[in-house]
Amino acid sequence: MNSDSIGMLFQLVFTVGVGGALLAIGxxxxxxxxxxxxxxxxxxxxxLRAMLLTDVRGFPVAAHPGQSVDPSGHARLVTGExxxxxxxxxxxxxxxxxxxxxxxxNYQGLLDRARREATVRMLSEARAAGFDSVCNVRYAGYDITSGISGGKKPVVSVAVQAIGTAYRRRGA
Amino acid sequence: MYVVNTESIPGMRIVQIKGLVQGNTVRSKHFGRDFAAGLKNIVGGELKGYTELLTEARRQAVERMLAQAQQLGANAVLNVRFTTSAVTTGAAEMYAYGTAAVVEPATA
Known part of the structure; x- marks a missing residue:
């Protein structure tokens, strides 16, 4: 075996080794x-289970007998990313x-986690501001990382934004 | 200022519609964040830098939209929506828009 093929063998072992190590770490x-x-x-x-979360346009309370929407005009946009x-x-x-x-x-799991995280952040913002309900929830997925590395080696990630309108129920 | 993504506000009535208001911001990548994201892409987890980027962009777009609404003499923005567009590689626009209106308590 000459030194050339030893060099190549070493390079092969190194490449496979690094790949394997990255896989294991990942x-x-x-x-x-x-x-x-x-x-x-x-x-x-x-x-956050007590929060009423819906994606209808109105301010629903129908499923909760005896409740009505707090009419004091307290409603606000809440978001989570x-x-x-x-x-x-x-x-x-x-x-x-x-x-x-x-x-x-695998990627389904990523999207699911991003959406749940965005939802939790939106609900937390609503609750921190004293609201107990969020309606008209909309989700948007953003492609913010594909262009980031100049297309060479894209970062694989998912970005989700949740928006909704927080309001209060009376008799809740 | 009332800001909602519904077409009405509980307990309030729309007195006057002032028209569409909008705000946008174009953000570009950030070398440090890119580097951190590259590392995170090996081990997984949240890309906090990018989440912040998105949050900042959204906040700024909303602020600019509200400034426009204020200029029109509105005290509410209804039916707010967000979209993004890619401008060039490594830069993206966050765009917020909604309908500016004057509202008052329905009982008054």
Whole structure:
């Protein structure tokens, strides 16, 4: 074996090693980040369970007999934003998935987390301002990172914004 | 100033419609944030820098929209919506718009 092929072998081992290490880091750290986020979401959603959240245009109280909308003119726009990043492992597995097509569960999970986080932030803003209901909720997804690295190596992430109108119910 | 994304405000009645008001801001990428995002893209998690970017952009667009409403003598903006457009690589616009109106308590 001459020194040239040893060099090439070394390079191959190095490349595969770095790739494998990134995959392992992505898998472990990504799973940890996801688990922590989901636990935190579940806890905050539980705390916000008393909030009435709807996507109708009016100010519904119908499902709650004996209640009416507080007519004192207190209503306000509330918003929540969240940008959630993929991890190396998810990006890698999803790239493989693209070859054969089908459902991309990993990215579905990212969008789900971003939407829940945006919702929780919007509801928290409403509650902090003394409201107990949010109606006319609208979600928008934004593409804010695909252009960021100049198209060379896009950051895989999802950005979601939730907006709604916070109001108060009487007799709640 | 009342700001809602509904067409009415509970307990208030619309006295006069002043017309469409809008506010926008174009934000570009930020090298430090990009670098951090690149790292985050390996380990996963929230890109807090970008969340802030979005929040700041939204706040500024709303502020500019409200300034316009104020100039028109309105005290409310109804049916507020947001959109974004990509301007060039690495820059995006946040656009807020709504209908400026004068409202007063319905009982008055």
């Amino acid at each position: 898998l472990l750290a990504g799973r940890w980040a996801e688990r922590r986020h989901l636990a935190s979401l579940a806890q905050r959603e539980e705390e 969240a940008v959630i990043s993929s991890d190396y492992f998810k990006t890698f597995v999803s790239a493989l998935r693209k070859i054969v097509g089908g459902e991309m569960k």
